Amino acid sequence: MMGAGKSTVGRALAADLGATFVDLDRRIERMFGASIAELFEDGEAYFRACERAALCSLLDEPGFAGARVVIATGGGVVVDPANRADMAGAGRVVYLELPVDALVARLSTDAARAERPLLEDRASLRERLDQLLRARASAYASAELRVDARPPVRAVVEALRAALAA
Numbered sequence: 683m684m685g686a687g688k689s690t691v692g693r694a695l696a697a698d699l700g701a702t703f704v705d706l707d708r709r710i711e712r713m714f715g716a717s718i719a720e721l722f723e724d725g726e727a728y729f730r731a732c733e734r735a736a737l738c739s740l741l742d743e744p745g746f747a748g749a750r751v752v753i754a755t756g757g758g759v760v761v762d763p764a765n766r767a768d769m770a771g772a773g774r775v776v777y778l779e780l781p782v783d784a785l786v787a788r789l790s791t792d793a794a795r796a797e798r799p800l801l802e803d804r805a806s807l808r809e810r811l812d813q814l815l816r817a818r819a820s821a822y823a824s825a826e827l828r829v830d831a832r833p834p835v836r837a838v839v840e841a842l843r844a845a846l847a848a
């Protein structure tokens with residue numbers, strides 16, 4: 683889910699593992715020469731098509747299969763069943779789980795909302811996040827692993843490493 687810490691924790695995990703880190707949102711922006719907010723101006727369906735194209739191009743890169751890569755996706759990537767299937771086939775998929783109160787706390791700044799068009803112009807951030815969490819619950823549940831994202835970044839990274847090693 684957006685705000686759970688995928689980009690922050692993913693980057694730290696990659697550094698620990700000596701792996702390459704890819705932030706899929708940044709890759710989408712580079713590929714299409716536009717910010718996430720600009721891509722959303724053409725509608726969520728258009729953004730999802732860009733997101734799928736960026737994911738496929740990454741997974742299809744020569745050498746990807748044998749490489750050590752940590753990918754922080756956007757929180758909505760799992761909405762497309764084709765993305766879920768491709769991610770599960772390409773690597774280990776982890777859901778960083780955070781209750782709605784903590785998501786609200788992490789996403790309540792204007793900057794955080796401006797970067798995340800699905801949260802803009804909503805009177806109640808909590809209601810919107812609740813709605814998205816409910817709509818995505820089964821997609822998130824399909825992840826191979828689930829890690830509690832509430833502790834400090836370093837502790838989440840350690841929990842991830844333990845979960846991946848088990």
Ligand SMILES: Nc1ncnc2c1ncn2[C@@H]1O[C@H](COP(=O)(O)OP(=O)(O)OP(=O)(O)O)[C@@H](O)[C@H]1O
Nearest residue numbers: 683684685686687688689690756757788833834835
């Ligand atoms: N374990 C943590 N404890 C406290 N704050 C955190 C933690 N992980 C991330 N944050 C903070 O929460 C905010 C959101 O984190 P981040 O951008 O990594 O989330 P994300 O899952 O990548 O979101 P998105 O799906 O929108 O890309 C940032 O301000 C980040 O510094």
Ligand SMILES: O=C(O)C1=C[C@@H](O)[C@@H](O)[C@H](O)C1
Nearest residue numbers: 684707756757758797798799
């Ligand atoms: O959860 C989502 O749907 C999103 C999360 C962000 O990472 C971005 O991919 C975008 O703002 C959409």
Ligand SMILES: [Mg+2]
Nearest residue numbers: 688689754755
């Ligand atoms: Mg992110």
